[in-house]
Amino acid sequence: MSFIIDKLRKIFPPSIHSFNLEMDRVLRAIEEERQSIVSLSQKIDDQNHLISNELKNISLQTSQIKKQTSEAVWAHIFHDTIVESTWLKDKTFSPGRWAVGYPYLYVMYRILNEVHPKRILELGLGQSTKMIAQYATSFDDVKHVVVENDKSWIDFMLKSFQLSERSSIVQLDLEMATYKEDKAIRVYKNFKEQFVHSKFDFILIDGPIGSDMQQYSRIDILNILPGCIGEDFVIMMDDCERTAENQTTLEIERCLKRYSIPYKRGRYVGQKEFVLILSKNLEFITSM
Incomplete structure (x- = not known):
């Protein structure tokens, strides 16, 4: 200036x-x-x-x-894979939205068909139940337990398919619980008391509903780990595109590390995402 x-x-x-x-x-x-x-x-x-x-x-x-x-590609892969299945008689599924997606169904089928798990715990009644129930019906060494909170949903689903004596549904109400700094997590009431003495080689987690959870979701399994798994195990957590479910998978890993249990982690992506945490000898499942 x-x-x-x-x-x-x-x-x-x-x-x-x-x-x-x-x-x-x-x-x-x-x-x-x-x-x-x-x-x-x-x-x-x-x-x-x-x-x-x-x-x-x-x-x-x-x-x-x-x-x-x-998701469309996975649908084709899934249908091509199950076309000649001897134990999957009813091949009609309605995946997506609240239900599991096609990649989940595909990986689940491969695990059932090739790994042949004998003790299966399923959290959340739905499309996956239709497949596992048929698997349990076909093999007399299999025990399949489903946890569901909604009685009306149980009644509705059982109208469309029947369970054999090798599959059972445990109806548990919901409540809010605390985990670490998270003070409001939806869980199954009395879940630990129901399953603390049980062992499973295949655990599928698609419940309870967790879309409104903030930090952690579907933490029920954390209350019975690692005693609920054997030497060979697979844990599948659906909806891991969401932060809360993904955080819970990290807590599962921390638990396994704390007890020096070797494991591998895998992720599959379609319309939704799910995470696999499994014993090292089953690592091939992460890249099928």
């Missing part, structure tokens, strides 16, 4: 009044230019914000399309 004033003094030395008038004009011009720059900067910021939001929308849509495409 001093440079401008000095220059103006050289131009208008005779008249201080003229100099002051010219100074006012120049200062107004400078202020107008500043306002113009501020306005332009705001327009650029607004435009960048719009572009940023549009890019986020495009990224979200691309992610959804990718998941839907992946």
Whole structure:
């Protein structure tokens, strides 16, 4: 600014009044230019914000399309895999939304068909139950237990398929529990008392409902680990695209590490995601 004033003094030395008038004009011009720059900067910021939001929308849509495409591919893989199954008689399933997805059904079928687990614990009655119940019916050395809280849902599901004596449903009410710093986690009431003395080689976790949980979800299994698993085991946790379920899988891993139990972790992605935590000798399941 001093440079401008000095220059103006050289131009208008005779008249201080003229100099002051010219100074006012120049200062107004400078202020107008500043306002113009501020306005332009705001327009650029607004435009960048719009572009940023549009890019986020495009990224979200691309992610959804990718998941839907992946789910469709898994559907084909699943149907091709079960087409000649000798024990899966009813091959009609309705995956998605609250139910498990096609990658879950595919991996579950492969485990049942090739690993042949004998003691199965399933948390949450649904599409997976339709498959496991048929598996249990076909092999007399299998015991299958399903935990479900909703009596009306149990009655509805049992209208569409029958369980053999090798499958049973344990109806447990829900309550809110505390785990670490999380003070409100939905769990099955008396779950620990029901299963603390049981052992399983295949545990499937798709309940209770956990979409509204914040830090942890479906922590029931933590109350009976590691005593509930044998030397060979598979734990499947559905809905691991959500933070709370994913955090619970990390707690399962911490428990296994604390007791020096070797394990492997795997993840499958379709419309939803699920995590596998299993004994090291079954590592092939993570890449099927």
